[in-house]
Every structure is written in structure tokens, then in C-alpha cells.
């Protein structure tokens with residue numbers, strides 16, 4: 001008898017998810033069949049749900065997740081950090097599988113740029129085996145070559161699931177932004193990305209960590225995640241904001257500004273905040289057609305480095321898990337996840353995040 005598993009299948013924007021069952025795939029010698037414990041709804045999933053990004057359909061979405069090894073291939077003995085693994089172990093995996101062979105992987109050592117990458121929950125539909133390519137499902141099949149790490153017992157599912165896209169991506173952002181000790185950092189947006197950015201900047205030795213958001217409710221956790229200043233930009237004009245940031249940075253402006261709002265209108269204002277020679281890095285508005293009008297005179301004469309970035313390297317997941325283990329008592333990472341929904345109630349989970357009733361909705365299979 002063929003064993004099967006259930007999944008929520010996305011068939012197109014404005015259509016309800018479809019509950020379908022698929023045969024569990026044969027596990028290759030270096031593959032892993034994982035029972036998903038917890039997944040969470042990322043901004044990318046929401047963009048797809050709204051039709052702003054178009055993956056192949058039908059597809060099982062979901063890339064922020066963790067789970068338990070159900071069946072491991074005969075040649076899988078160790079995780080990507082050389083720790084012995086067995087069936088029943090809790091693991092987190094990189095949702096981006098780089099090829100390890102292309103110019104980006106080999107010459108540039110920039111696996112986030114891999115030209116042949118495979119992204120779980122985004123790249124492969126579910127109309128052919130191994131079907132289980134996304135995390136909004138009871139199972140996910142990890143292809144040979146996927147980076148994965150065994151989880152420490154004291155890292156709760158709730159802390160790991162949302163970290164495995166949002167936090168990992170932010171680790172990559174700070175890597176690319178080359179944050180130095182004592183720098184002043186401004187973070188636009190106080191959602192999960194902004195909160196992770198604040199705690200990472202704090203732990204990386206930033207001097208001031210200044211968080212901005214237009215909603216008072218989102219700013220409530222800023223200090224507990226490491227910010228020492230926060231401003232509600234919904235109740236102040238741009239001139240006041242620029243003045244405030246200058247006052248807090250010795251009259252210079254921020255060394256680094258991180259845009260984590262997903263709102264294109266935040267960018268022209270954000271570009272007024274770096275000091276002469278400062279950096280501005282944007283990651284939020286990840287949907288087709290996102291555009292903003294920027295003041296090139298300001299950009300050029302203030303010699304601002306404008307950096308766009310997306311994705312992450314597999315090693316960022318290792319760093320993110322180490323960061324969580326070390327700092328889980330210091331920052332309330334468990335607050336990122338709001339309510340937990342059953343996989344059957346996926347529509348309600350999407351709706352809750354879309355209505356901004358919670359930062360991350362978690363889904364348990």
C-alpha cells in the first residue's frame with residue numbers, strides 16, 4: 001500500500017487553497033523525508049497569495065519551517081555541521097539549495113546568487129514526484145545536497161520556524177552591509193525583519209539602534225529587541241525625522257540604514273538618513289513592479305552606497321541558529337509568532353497576517 005501525506009495546494013490568487021493528498025516519495029540515498037512540525041507565513045507567501053508574484057501552479061507553498069526526520073536516505077549520516085543524525089531528530093534546512101558548481105557558487109563564493117538554485121515552496125509545483133516541495137504540508141522532501149542542521153533540544157519550534165527565512169535573510173543583510181563596531185544603525189520597519197535586524201545589530205556591537213515604523217502597535221517590541229530609540233514616523237514629517245537622526249548621530253546621519261518595511265514609499269525618506277558615505281540597504285518590496293522615485297542628487301553628492309539584496313547563503317542558517325541559541329533568553333523571539341493555526345485552517349492564517357493582526361502566523365501540520 002502506498003503511503004500518502006496531505007498538503008494545502010495553492011492553485012492561483014483569489015482561489016482557496018485545495019486540500020490534497022499525494023504519495024510519499026521514494027527517498028534517494030542522500031535525500032530526506034521530513035515531517036513538518038511548524039511552518040509560518042512569510043511576506044513572500046502573502047505576495048503570491050495576492051497575485052503579486054507568480055510561482056508555477058499548482059504548488060505547495062511555504063519555506064519558513066522546521067520539522068522531524070521521518071525517513072533518511074541510506075547515505076545520510078551527518079547534518080551539514082557534521083553532527084550525527086537519525087530518524088526522529090528535529091532539523092531546520094536551508095530553503096535555498098545552491099548547485100555548488102556555478103560561477104557564483106565556486107568563484108564568487110556567493111551561493112545566494114547561485115544561477116541554478118532550487119527554492120523550496122517557490123520553484124517546483126506539485127504535479128509530479130516528489131510532490132512535497134513546500135512546507136504548507138504534512139511532509140516536505142529534502143533533495144540531495146540540501147543544507148540542514150540538527151536542532152538543539154532547547155530551541156523551540158516557535159523560535160526556529162520564522163527565523164528560517166526572516167532571520168536568515170537578515171543575517172545575510174548584515175553580512176552584506178558590513179556593519180562595524182560602534183556604528184549607528186537606523187532600521188525602517190518594526191515587523192519580524194526589523195526586530196531581527198535590531199537584535200542582530202545590537203549583538204554585532206552597533207552604537208545606536210534606531211527603529212522606525214508608522215504603526216505604534218508594531219513599535220511596542222522595539223526596545224525588547226535591542227533598539228535604544230524608536231520613532232513613530234506616522235506622526236512626524238520627514239524634516240523632523242532627518243533632524244532627529246542627525247541629533248542622535250553626532251550631526252552626521254546614520255552609518256547604515258536598513259529598509260525592512262516592504263513599502264516603496266519608505267525608500268525616498270530612508271535615503272535621506274545615511275551620513276555622507278553611509279550605506280542604505282533595501283530588502284522589503286519584493287514584488288514585481290515595485291518602484292520608488294529617488295533623489296539622485298542626494299544619492300550622488302552624499303556618496304551613499306545603495307544596496308539591494310535578497311535570499312541568503314546556507315551558512316547564514318548555521319549562524320542564525322547559533323545566534324538564537326545564544327540569545328534566546330535575552331530577546332523575546334517567541335513573540336514573533338502570534339497564533340498557531342492547523343494546516344486545515346491555512347486561509348485563516350493568511351488572513352491574520354494580511355490583516356496585520358500578528359507578525360507571523362504559524363501553521364502546525
Ligand SMILES: [Zn+2]
Pocket residue numbers: 042043044045063064165166
Ligand atoms: Zn520568506
Ligand SMILES: [Zn+2]
Pocket residue numbers: 098099100101102103104105106113114115116117
Ligand atoms: Zn550555483
